[in-house]
Amino acid sequence: KYYMHKLVIDSTNNFAKEIASNVPDGTVIIAEEQTAGRGRLGRSWISQKGCGIWMSIILKPNIQPKEAINLTQLAAISVVKAIEEVFHVESKIKWPNDIILNNKKVCGILTEMSSEIDKINYVIIGIGVNVNCDNFPEELKGKATSLYLETNSKVDRKKLTASILNNLEFYYNAYLQKGFEYIRPICIEKSITIGRQIKVIANEGEIEGKAVTIDNNGSLVVETKEGKRLSIMSGDVSVR
Ligand code: BTN
Numbered sequence: 435k436y437y438m439h440k441l442v443i444d445s446t447n448n449f450a451k452e453i454a455s456n457v458p459d460g461t462v463i464i465a466e467e468q469t470a471g472r473g474r475l476g477r478s479w480i481s482q483k484g485c486g487i488w489m490s491i492i493l494k495p496n497i498q499p500k501e502a503i504n505l506t507q508l509a510a511i512s513v514v515k516a517i518e519e520v521f522h523v524e525s526k527i528k529w530p531n532d533i534i535l536n537n538k539k540v541c542g543i544l545t546e547m548s549s550e551i552d553k554i555n556y557v558i559i560g561i562g563v564n565v566n567c568d569n570f571p572e573e574l575k576g577k578a579t580s581l582y583l584e585t586n587s588k589v590d591r592k593k594l595t596a597s598i599l600n601n602l603e604f605y606y607n608a609y610l611q612k613g614f615e616y617i618r619p620i621c622i623e624k625s626i627t628i629g630r631q632i633k634v635i636a637n638e639g640e641i642e643g644k645a646v647t648i649d650n651n652g653s654l655v656v657e658t659k660e661g662k663r664l665s666i667m668s669g670d671v672s673v674r
Contacts, residue, residue: 442483444470446490447546447560454548454556459494462599471562474531474544475670485567485580487595490560491602495610499549502557503667504614504652506531506545508605509559511620513541516597521585526626529645529654529671533563534626538579540564561598565591614652621648627671632656636669645671 443449443465450463465488468481481488493505510527517525517533517540525535533541544560564580566588582588608616622628627645634641634656643658653665 441465442467442469444468445472445560446488447472447544447558450490450492450558450560451546451548454492454558457492459492460603461492462489463492464489464595472544472560473542473562479542479544479562480571480574481562482567486565487561487563487591487598489595490558491599493557493559493606495554495557495606497554497610498552499547499554500667501614501651502545502547502549502554503530504609504617505557505559505606506543507614507621507648507652508609508617509543509545509561509602511617511624512598512601512605513543513561513563514624515601516594517581519597519601520589520594521581521587523585525624527621527624528673529625529627529648530652530668535579535581535584538584539577540579540581540584563594563598565589565594614650618648618650618652621652627654627673631674632671633674634666634669634671636666638664638666641666641669642674 445468446463446465467483468488471479471481473479510531513533514525525533528534531543532539541563547557548555566582567580570578632645643656646657647655649655649665653667656664
């Protein structure tokens with residue numbers, strides 16, 4: 435519904451944060467290039483000119499702050515569905531928010547929120563998709579890739595952006611009306627994490643075990659070798 439376009443910006447998430455209080459639910463910020471793109475856990479995100487989709491969506495849902503993790507998952511399934519529509523390939527979600535194709539990352543999501551005890555002021559969903567990018571720094575080559583490098587087809591970024599946003603609008607409305615239950619089966623179907631032995635660095639500490647499912651809240655359920663089941667709300671997962 436609402437659309438703004440900046441050519442070069444430090445980070446669309448930073449810009450979103452500046453304007454978030456004064457714009458409506460569903461505002462989208464898209465940049466052609468970011469000079470200080472940010473990733474999760476304080477990492478930086480390479481956002482070269484003209485080859486990817488660097489965008490942030492400002493949402494103002496009437497949900498509890500602890501449910502914000504569901505919005506990241508909505509974004510993740512929307513990207514997977516859009517890649518399916520445009521490229522006809524199946525990508526997967528490394529819980530909670532990396533999009534993986536052929537074992538390498540094509541998209542990352544950085545969700546940031548401003549909230550009070552039981553109310554969200556706004557949530558910023560930052561989505562970075564490596565679309566037509568064809569060179570990555572040596573140290574990233576084993577881990578990061580682009581849709582072009584994996585599929586050999588270059589697409590109009592507008593087409594993929596529109597598909598991501600249309601899917602996000604659809605799943606966001608479905609989620610607000612029907613709850614996470616509606617989204618959960620898709621998150622499970624598209625997960626590359628479930629069924630694998632993993633190590634998670636979470637707030638609770640380091641946890642090793644088998645990822646068994648995603649629960650009704652969107653948390654990852656991990657079974658430790660002692661047979662204990664733990665629900666993890668957020669963390670950095672590595673597949674063993
Ligand atoms: C990650 O995988 O660590 C998350 C990467 C998120 C990158 C996107 S690009 C658009 C938005 N603006 C940013 O500075 N970061 C996100």
